Amino acid sequence: MEVRIQRSTVIATSPPTTEALELPLTIFDRVAPGRQVAIVFAFSAPAPSNSELIKSLSRTLLLHFPRLTACLGGDPHNPCVILGGSEGGALLVEATVDSNLDDYMPLQPSPELARLHPNTTSASHLLQVQLNRFRCGGLIVGITAHHRVADGHSMGTFFVAWSKITRGIPLDPIPNYDLSWLKPRFPPKIEFEHWGADFIPPKHCNNTFLLSQSFVEPHSTSNILIHYSYEFINSKLKAGVKEKFTTFEVLLGHIWRKITIARAVGKGETTMIRVPVNGRRRLRPPVSNEFIGNLVLDAYPMSKAGELINGGVETAAAIIRETVRRIDNRYFQSFIDFGEMNKEENLVPVYDLCGNLLFPNLEADSWLGLQFEDIDFGGGGSLCAFLPTWLTTDGLVIFLPRLCENGGVDVFVALLQEHAQILKNISHDMY
Structure with missing residues (x-):
């Protein structure tokens, strides 16, 4: 599969001169994997144009998902996300594939899938989107997102919201960032052992680290x-x-x-x-x-x-x-x-x-239960496959x-x- 990159840009949700806002990571953000997760979605022709998808993506991020355009900051003791300022934004890549989408259907796991989304190991943006337009008009959208800002449930909500906004459908209910539920008890009461199961035990703790530290090529x-x-x-x-x-x-x-x-x-x-x-x-x-x-x-x-x-x-x-x-x-x-x-x-x-x-x-x-199968950008085509990357x-x-x-x-x-x-x-x- 020959994928040709046409152009790349950064979608920002605020001007570079906007004062940066630091938001501390929650304890659930801090326990999430510190890595990018990549998925590819295949849509049959006809699919909306790149300009339509980019416009709706920008609107979706601006109105409902600004954290996906933030960047990680702070120090190991006080990590945060930074909204606004000169950094951040979502990476948008446009690419073409000189073959028909049907040539790769049904979509199967393959190392070639990594060509359809931006690199995950050297990513400088928390959200990266690659629009791969095939000769037949079919489309594969490759997306990577950093787990520290959104879990799978949140990303499912994002994908469906982007597709609805592309079709001009209002979101109801609206995505929210309400943290009123995140209340420690007074006094705090730790009833279960979280060292070893959720976080690496400190040196003074004798708890067993549950997971494997073995590697293979x-x-x-x-x-x-x-x-x-x-x-x-x-x-x-x-x-x-x-x-x-x-x-x-x-x-x-x-x-x-x-x-x-x-x-x-x-x-x-x-x-x-x-x-x-x-x-x-x-x-x-x-x-x-x-x-x-x-x-x-x-x-x-x-x-x-x-x-x-x-x-x-x-x-x-x-x-x-x-x-x-x-x-x-x-x-x-x-x-x-x-x-x-x-x-x-x-x-x-x-x-x-x-x-x-x-x-x-x-x-x-x-x-x-992540709603991935409900993603519908309109245009006459439909979602025909989705897979994690290799x-x-x-x-x-x-x-x-x-x-x-x-x-x-x-x-x-x-x-x-x-x-x-x-x-x-x-x-x-x-x-």
């Missing part, structure tokens, strides 16, 4: 996409268990077991999943779905490999359900109080020291909604090449 990892129809999920996975589990619980339980088998993890070895949990519905009272920022903490379901495999899908799903349910209002409130008591510490999230070899563990992210972290699993007529779930998996091939062969086996 990036070229050793392969990306695969496994398709699960609702028929398979309902008639094979859910029908085989006594309790009523969610699609996420049974499918993740199934995938966890299959990956553990593919990796040939020793029966007595512990395997664990890092599962991000959205706090908007967990806190009491609940936080608005339109809140923009970070509000995610992790659950860590774990099991001995032998017990996981021998126990079947029901055992795996039950472990996941029980562990995720523990990340409730009490846990989130404890974390808020932890943030209050350690707000001037140099807090390093566990993500920042995690290696790219998670074996024998996993990270499982669900994009099933990823080199062994053990990363992402659930995506299938866009086909019968629906289902696509499971994106990054694994060492030898394990990925085995997983492809056993992905639908029920043993």
Whole structure:
């Protein structure tokens, strides 16, 4: 795939002479991964022109998502985002591809996807957008966003808002930055251990760091996409268990077991999943779905490999359900109080020291409720595919909604090449 960059510009939401405004990061911003996340969205022709998309993007950022045009600042003890001034803005890249979009459909994981979005390792902007126009008129929008300013839920809200504004549809309800829910108790009460699970333990703390610090050469990892129809999920996975589990619980339980088998993890070895949990519905009272920022903490379901495999899908799903349910209002409130008591510490999230070899563990992210499938820029074309970029972290699993007529779930998996091939062969086996 030959991608030719035509031009690049920076979309600013305020004049360079505007006085900069510093906004401290919340404790949930500080625990978020310090990295860019890249996604590509493919739209069939006809798609709106670049000028239309750029105009609506600028309006979306100005009116509703100014934090995406900020820059990170402060020091490790008092990090912040800086709005306005001479820095910041969102990077906008226009590119062309001298081939037809259909040549790459259905979209599959490939290292070539990285050409369709700006570089993530040397990014100088928190939001980067690349408009890739194909010969047929089709469009792939490649986007990278820094996790410290927005979680997946917030980015889903952003994408849908941009598409609505492109079509001239008013936003209702309006995205908000209301932090009235972020209140520590008086006195603060830390009920759970957050060192090691959320932040790297300080030297004086004996807590165990839960995640792997092992590394592997990036070229050793392969990306695969496994398709699960609702028929398979309902008639094979859910029908085989006594309790009523969610699609996420049974499918993740199934995938966890299959990956553990593919990796040939020793029966007595512990395997664990890092599962991000959205706090908007967990806190009491609940936080608005339109809140923009970070509000995610992790659950860590774990099991001995032998017990996981021998126990079947029901055992795996039950472990996941029980562990995720523990990340409730009490846990989130404890974390808020932890943030209050350690707000001037140099807090390093566990993500920042995690290696790219998670074996024998996993990270499982669900994009099933992030509204990505609702993105519609108009113009006559439609969203026909979306994927994360090529990823080199062994053990990363992402659930995506299938866009086909019968629906289902696509499971994106990054694994060492030898394990990925085995997983492809056993992905639908029920043993």
